[in-house]
């Protein structure tokens with residue numbers, strides 16, 4: 001499968017990094033987790049996974065926003081979809097994610113609920129302006145990458161006087177989730193590849209506890225095969241030398257300090273809150289809710305939405321998959337009861353989910 005390398009942008013450089021990686025590993029295992037779904041897909045799509053040295057164990061992390069949206073949060077979306085006078089505005093990838101009762105927004109829509117797929121929060125504001133008789137609720141799901149845009153939409157709705165626009169914020173924050181993961185004694189990870197897009201907003205600084213408290217190395221990386229190989233080489237060198245460091249290897253996009261403007265909008269409109277992650281449970285301070293000053297735009301307050309933990313869907317092992325404890329193809333439902341056409345869990349629904357990636361690229 002080494003011919004695969006010829007398709008990469010810089011095959012010679014990839015080959016040399018791969019060779020250095022082999023030498024650095026020197027037969028020792030390296031268990032790495034990529035935190036974000038875009039990396040999961042990049043690792044598979046490029047064919048990189050099949051040419052990595054066998055000592056490298058690849059674990060997929062909790063970084064697909066749809067996958068970590070809790071069943072109870074999906075239930076709240078469904079309840080809201082059944083509320084008279086409400087139009088739900090959502091990104092398309094949430095449509096097929098089942099709640100704890102196995103129902104989806106797509107099914108609710110087929111049964112007559114007003115659910116509109118939008119491509120950006122401003123589309124949802126337009127929907128609200130066009131439907132003054134209804135309240136448009138935008139489902140705020142995503143990480144630090146998405147949250148600034150949703151925060152800006154609240155400012156925009158206020159500036160434009162669109163009073164029937166609301167946000168139901170279930171945004172989640174990556175660094176607290178990493179700390180929760182690393183605090184779990186069952187976690188066995190040598191190092192992390194950190195998400196490129198999230199890091200463009202938050203910078204590299206928030207990952208410091210990963211190294212300082214938990215003694216793990218991490219690299220912020222881009223999505224080209226060479227980016228990923230260089231990140232793996234860095235992790236392998238850290239492991240060999242017993243170093244725990246955080247490196248920003250994606251400087252062409254990620255500044256160490258992140259994007260201060262985007263963070264300021266986020267901090268203005270949202271405040272940190274506890275959040276439930278699917279398969280993981282409650283992580284303190286890992287979510288964002290609408291701040292008091294913008295309460296008029298907050299669906300949670302208006303509809304009295306309270307999220308309570310509930311049991312996972314029977315048989316779905318998404319929790320184990322999201323924590324990197326179980327390879328997707330080892331879930332008993334994988335490829336049988338659970339396929340992209342008939343997904344049981346969110347990790348198979350989202351194109352960034354690790355189960356969907358494993359299925360698409362046929363790992364069994």
Ligand code: SF4
Nearest residue numbers: 317318331338345355
């Ligand atoms: Fe859940 Fe399906 Fe993945 Fe199993 S294969 S963990 S049921 S999404």
